[in-house]
Amino acid sequence: MCVVALALQDANGRWLLHKRPVNKHHGGLWEFPGGKVEPAEKPASALVREIGEELGIAICEADLTPCCFAEEAQAEGRAPIVILxxxxxxxxxxxxxxxxxxxxxxxxxxxxxxxxxxxxxxxAARLLEKMPD
Structure with a gap:
């Protein structure tokens, strides 16, 4: 399953993270905001949609830069999750x-x-590795 996420950086060099509601899977944990890519949807388009739904802000595909990905080692009875x-x-x-x-x-x-x-x-580890010192 393909999932997209956004590392949004403000003018002070800080990154936005979302703390999941406690009643959801991984509840109470901090994550990069985003969501699932729907069938026939381009990942960047999915991210624009998801960020609007989740955070109420507008982002443009042209302003998105691919950074890295992470994937589950294995998944029981379902496709592994890959986050872009x-x-x-x-x-x-x-x-x-x-x-x-x-x-x-x-x-x-x-x-x-x-x-x-x-x-x-x-x-987060991959993102921070790519940051200039």
């Missing part, structure tokens, strides 16, 4: 957690200490 992470520094609107949970901005040094699902741990 894109980065962006541009959006319009005010960020809000429209599907529950909460959102917050984090400095790169603080991201490693957050409780995250396994694939988001891998994505």
């Amino acid at each position: 992470l894109y980065t962006s520094t541009r959006w319009t609107g005010e960020v809000a957690a429209l599907e529950g949970g909460e959102v917050d901005w984090f400095a790169p040094a603080d991201i490693a200490g957050l409780d995250k699902p396994p694939l988001d741990i891998a994505l």
Whole structure:
């Protein structure tokens, strides 16, 4: 299953993460916002749609830069999840957690200490490796 996620960076160099609602899978853990790619949907288009639904902001495909991916080692009885992470520094609107949970901005040094699902741990490590010192 293909999933897309966004590492949105603000002007202060902080990254936006979403804390999943406690009643959902991986509830209470911090993740990069995003969601599933629907059949016949381009990943970047899916991310534009998902971010609008989840955060209430508008992003443009042209402003998305592919960053990295992470995939499950195995999945029991279903296709493994593969998350494609894109980065962006541009959006319009005010960020809000429209599907529950909460959102917050984090400095790169603080991201490693957050409780995250396994694939988001891998994505965060790869994202931060790519950042200039």
